[in-house]
Amino acid sequence: MLLYAIFLVAIVAEAMTGAMAAGRRDMDLFGVCFVACVTALGGGSVRDVLLGHYPLSWVGHPEYIWFTAGAALAAALLAGVLRYLRVVFLLIDALGLVAFTLIGCNVALEAGHAATVVIISGLITGCFGGIMRDLFCGDVPLVFRHEMYASISLLVGLAYVVLRHFAVPEGAAVVGCLIGGFCLRALAIRYDWHIPKFVYRDKP
Amino acid sequence: MLLYAIFLVAIVAEAMTGAMAAGRRDMDLFGVCFVACVTALGGGSVRDVLLGHYPLSWVGHPEYIWFTAGAALAAALLAGVLRYLRVVFLLIDALGLVAFTLIGCNVALEAGHAATVVIISGLITGCFGGIMRDLFCGDVPLVFRHEMYASISLLVGLAYVVLRHFAVPEGAAVVGCLIGGFCLRALAIRYDWHIPKFVYRDKP
Amino acid sequence: MLLYAIFLVAIVAEAMTGAMAAGRRDMDLFGVCFVACVTALGGGSVRDVLLGHYPLSWVGHPEYIWFTAGAALAAALLAGVLRYLRVVFLLIDALGLVAFTLIGCNVALEAGHAATVVIISGLITGCFGGIMRDLFCGDVPLVFRHEMYASISLLVGLAYVVLRHFAVPEGAAVVGCLIGGFCLRALAIRYDWHIPKFVYRDKP
Numbered sequence: 279m280l281l282y283a284i285f286l287v288a289i290v291a292e293a294m295t296g297a298m299a300a301g302r303r304d305m306d307l308f309g310v311c312f313v314a315c316v317t318a319l320g321g322g323s324v325r326d327v328l329l330g331h332y333p334l335s336w337v338g339h340p341e342y343i344w345f346t347a348g349a350a351l352a353a354a355l356l357a358g359v360l361r362y363l364r365v366v367f368l369l370i371d372a373l374g375l376v377a378f379t380l381i382g383c384n385v386a387l388e389a390g391h392a393a394t395v396v397i398i399s400g401l402i403t404g405c406f407g408g409i410m411r412d413l414f415c416g417d418v419p420l421v422f423r424h425e426m427y428a429s430i431s432l433l434v435g436l437a438y439v440v441l442r443h444f445a446v447p448e449g450a451a452v453v454g455c456l457i458g459g460f461c462l463r464a465l466a467i468r469y470d471w472h473i474p475k476f477v478y479r480d481k482p
Numbered sequence: 483m484l485l486y487a488i489f490l491v492a493i494v495a496e497a498m499t500g501a502m503a504a505g506r507r508d509m510d511l512f513g514v515c516f517v518a519c520v521t522a523l524g525g526g527s528v529r530d531v532l533l534g535h536y537p538l539s540w541v542g543h544p545e546y547i548w549f550t551a552g553a554a555l556a557a558a559l560l561a562g563v564l565r566y567l568r569v570v571f572l573l574i575d576a577l578g579l580v581a582f583t584l585i586g587c588n589v590a591l592e593a594g595h596a597a598t599v600v601i602i603s604g605l606i607t608g609c610f611g612g613i614m615r616d617l618f619c620g621d622v623p624l625v626f627r628h629e630m631y632a633s634i635s636l637l638v639g640l641a642y643v644v645l646r647h648f649a650v651p652e653g654a655a656v657v658g659c660l661i662g663g664f665c666l667r668a669l670a671i672r673y674d675w676h677i678p679k680f681v682y683r684d685k686p
Numbered sequence: 687m688l689l690y691a692i693f694l695v696a697i698v699a700e701a702m703t704g705a706m707a708a709g710r711r712d713m714d715l716f717g718v719c720f721v722a723c724v725t726a727l728g729g730g731s732v733r734d735v736l737l738g739h740y741p742l743s744w745v746g747h748p749e750y751i752w753f754t755a756g757a758a759l760a761a762a763l764l765a766g767v768l769r770y771l772r773v774v775f776l777l778i779d780a781l782g783l784v785a786f787t788l789i790g791c792n793v794a795l796e797a798g799h800a801a802t803v804v805i806i807s808g809l810i811t812g813c814f815g816g817i818m819r820d821l822f823c824g825d826v827p828l829v830f831r832h833e834m835y836a837s838i839s840l841l842v843g844l845a846y847v848v849l850r851h852f853a854v855p856e857g858a859a860v861v862g863c864l865i866g867g868f869c870l871r872a873l874a875i876r877y878d879w880h881i882p883k884f885v886y887r888d889k890p
Contacts, residue, residue, distance in 0.1 A: 297680070298682055300680065301680040301681060301682025302682055302683070302684070303622055304679055304680075304681050305622075305679065305680065306676065306677045306678065306679045306680070307677050307678055307679070307680060308632045308633050308636070308677060309623070309632075310680045312632070323532065327531055327532065330534075332533075332534035333533075333534065334532060334533075336599075336602075337532070337533065337595060337599050340596045340597075340598030340599050340602075341598075343598055343602060344598070354680040354682075357680070357682050361684075413617065414613075414617070414622075414623065415622065416620075416621070416622040
């Protein structure tokens with residue numbers, strides 16, 4: 279239930295970040311809604327397609343499309359205001375990243391997949407929306423160059439799998455991972471933590 | 483039957499527009515065929531994968547691959563002539579957009595999906611080929627910045643769902659939507675109709 | 687068995703080429719692992735999703751994820767050394783291209799698909815990893831502009847389908863295609879063979 283409530287808030291926030299990215303590329307309102315839906319629902323869709331988990335979330339719950347498209351149009355209208363809410367967005371996005379990851383882990387756990395696949399499933403759910411947003415906007419995905427983002431999704435997935443493996447009840451594991459992951463992400467943003475880059479040039 | 487005939491003409495025309503886009507990027511003949519197939523068949527494939535509707539159209543009808551690859555090679559040979567047929571292409575493309583949309587709606591209707599999903603299914607079938615073409619050619623998708631294109635697919639899907647909901651026979655609904663959508667698209671091109679853009683810059 | 691051994695060597699080599707491409711774009715170690723996994727396992731995943739062939743190879747064999755992620759990290763550590771192994775990589779990549787293609791053909795053959803679909807399945811398995819690597823790195827796919835690469839996958843698939851159609855035993859067909867395809871690719875690299883390009887400009 280908690281996870282579901284956070285999920286709804288998070289898809290709205292993700293949709294808004296998608297809409298902003300589309301606005302930076304001067305897309306029309308249709309493009310804005312499309313990029314917003316892909317950002318908010320793309321991670322879960324890719325996960326479901328890769329795991330063969332049908333129907334996809336937005337096919338079973340078409341209202342998610344309305345939420346995200348509505349959030350995108352609201353973002354386009356209120357862009358001047360949202361500018362000043364950057365920190366709020368970063369925090370909701372941090373919570374959303376953890377919530378998406380846990381939802382992705384649960385989908386793979388319920389399908390009985392191996393631990394590696396469970397963690398990957400969480401990672402895809404958490405990060406692929408942002409990757410696809412950047413792809414459709416013609417950028418090299420930010421996820422791969424930013425402060426710790428995908429790595430936090432990975433750590434949260436790992437922690438959740440370990441907790442569930444040692445029979446920690448689902449509720450406790452979810453709350454623990456949410457709090458831990460959120461704090462880690464907030465610290466990563468605050469202190470600008472990065473994981474090392476690999477810089478390679480063909481000419482030595 | 484009418485829809486099927488238009489579909490065949492439209493995949494050939496879409497394949498040719500894909501081949502042109504690949505030619506603008508100096509791709510080799512293999513890349514030209516690949517981009518042509520993705521442009522013509524990609525929208526339907528994405529739809530089928532998202533809805534879990536197997537087998538995909540070109541898996542069940544491999545001749546579609548031959549039609550599109552053949553059309554791409556023909557386009558590469560006859561590029562000098564096609565240059566002068568731009569208006570013909572725009573008109574076939576308009577017809578194809580509407581036909582693809584209606585086919586996509588029918589696939590989702592037959593699978594018993596909700597109205598929102600039916601409209602999205604039409605939209606994906608109509609527009610995703612062009613989106614993927616631009617993605618593989620390294621461009622921000624045109625669909626999001628052009629005159630009304632995706633929006634016409636959306637309107638056609640909406641009209642079709644409403645007509646079918648009020649028990650209008652399939653044939654009549656298809657013909658009505660084809661004519662209406664084609665005229666709307668032709669008018670949008672002629673008078674350069676756009677839907678509003680959302681332009682957002684980080685610095686105010 | 688032979689094919690499987692080559693497959694394992696090839697996913698490691700493909701992962702390393704993916705890691706190099708990510709390093710050229712200054713991605714962090716997470717991005718490096720992601721691009722490596724997509725390069726090595728993306729072709730097979732796209733094939734399985736398009737053909738509805740579940741579970742995907744890395745879902746059933748999560749160890750593939752470990753091999754490719756490990757190879758990516760090794761490549762990032764040993765980049766200075768790998769620089770001098772370029773020819774070795776090109777040869778393993780050539781073997782991998784043929785092995786991936788044959789594995790893709792076998793998957794479609796076993797599912798009873800038509801010859802065209804079998805060849806396309808081999809082509810997707812052989813080439814899509816590289817296409818997705820370039821897409822995530824923000825490049826127009828190299829596959830479409832390089833010396834004969836995709837065309838060799840196509841020829842190998844065609845030869846394999848013909849051999850199997852005339853009841854040549856699987857082992858003999860595989861070995862024949864491996865040797866023939868490898869030699870063809872080596873010759874294409876050595877003598878810089880290209881298939882013709884289609885260069886199209888809107889203004890004549």
